[in-house]
Amino acid sequence: MTDRIAVIPGDGIGGEVVPVAVRVLDAVGDFAFEYAEAGDGALAETGSALPDGTRELAANADATLFGAAGETAADVILPLREAVGSFANVRPARAYPGVDAFHPEIDLVFVRENTEGVYAGIESEITEGVRTLTRVTTEAASRRIAAFGFDYAAEHGYDVTVAHKANVMRRTDGLFLDGVAAVADERGVDYEPHLMDALAMHLVMDPTEYGVVICPNLAGDVLSDLAAGLVGGLGLLPSANVGPDRALFEPVHGSAPDIAGEGIANPVATVLSAAMLCEFLGHDAAAERVREAVLETLADGPRTPDLGGDATTDGAGRALLDRLD
Numbered sequence: 001m002t003d004r005i006a007v008i009p010g011d012g013i014g015g016e017v018v019p020v021a022v023r024v025l026d027a028v029g030d031f032a033f034e035y036a037e038a039g040d041g042a043l044a045e046t047g048s049a050l051p052d053g054t055r056e057l058a059a060n061a062d063a064t065l066f067g068a069a070g071e072t073a074a075d076v077i078l079p080l081r082e083a084v085g086s087f088a089n090v091r092p093a094r095a096y097p098g099v100d101a102f103h104p105e106i107d108l109v110f111v112r113e114n115t116e117g118v119y120a121g122i123e124s125e126i127t128e129g130v131r132t133l134t135r136v137t138t139e140a141a142s143r144r145i146a147a148f149g150f151d152y153a154a155e156h157g158y159d160v161t162v163a164h165k166a167n168v169m170r171r172t173d174g175l176f177l178d179g180v181a182a183v184a185d186e187r188g189v190d191y192e193p194h195l196m197d198a199l200a201m202h203l204v205m206d207p208t209e210y211g212v213v214i215c216p217n218l219a220g221d222v223l224s225d226l227a228a229g230l231v232g233g234l235g236l237l238p239s240a241n242v243g244p245d246r247a248l249f250e251p252v253h254g255s256a257p258d259i260a261g262e263g264i265a266n267p268v269a270t271v272l273s274a275a276m277l278c279e280f281l282g283h284d285a286a287a288e289r290v291r292e293a294v295l296e297t298l299a300d301g302p303r304t305p306d307l308g309g310d311a312t313t314d315g316a317g318r319a320l321l322d323r324l325d
């Protein structure tokens, strides 16, 4: 059966890298693509950064491929993640032959809770010059992300580390850790709890010691960007926002206004996001073909300037497609 894919390129380089990923998907599977607008461009055109039709499309498609949103990112990606019922943000960061990395064997997967924490959006101004932010942690969401992370680790053969700061945020991260411990107990699995600040240092010093890292929302955002730096930059990191029935796939990077329009954005992060989309829909062989093509293209070139090469987005995309023929 043909899978319905909502395609939302968005702003900046989103509009440059998403078409490459769509061509790649077209080469490996049978997908029906439906396009929609979101982001700064949509706001200027329609008065809404996330038009109702876009949200509907994502909520009903089998999967969504999203590029990036600029200034309006928070008004777009948070409701879009909600529209697909996503609670887990999966961000793999691995080293590739041909790309400078801190260590050639880095293979990390951040499993980030993405419905609450400090990104719950509860901020207020108490009085002029004093603002507060409310952090939300629930037992249910903590258990849910732990269960997802442990399952992912078991399925893909990784050890589990859990990032937290329960020595300072005693009640909220305390509850998060309790949720993780309860799920680990039920499953009879091991994991290493790790203070998130110390973990940042250890990820740089001994990155190969870690596999799946289960994180609260903000920690997952920051640590996965750190990991992007370890493996060669944001141009390489894909992500999946997974819910019980649907999911949205997007590169970890944003709209990169500094290089937008130059045609030099690295399409790999979005193409690898497309590979995750294939896997989510049960097309494992297609996902593997895409990953192989990425591996070969990174190893032999051509590579885009962020990786030290001189290829354009289209050139790198064509090289990928040639390897899929």
Ligand code: ATP
Binding pocket: 013, 017, 068, 069, 070, 071, 073, 234, 235, 236, 252, 253, 254, 255, 256, 257, 258, 259, 264, 265, 266, 267, 269, 306
């Ligand atoms: P936004 O406001 O949309 O988050 P940003 O510039 O703050 O944009 P990113 O878009 O994530 O954040 O970009 C951070 C840096 O990484 C920029 O210098 C950008 O050029 C670079 N970068 C991000 N993605 C890519 C890519 N696909 N190819 C090449 N460079 C990239």
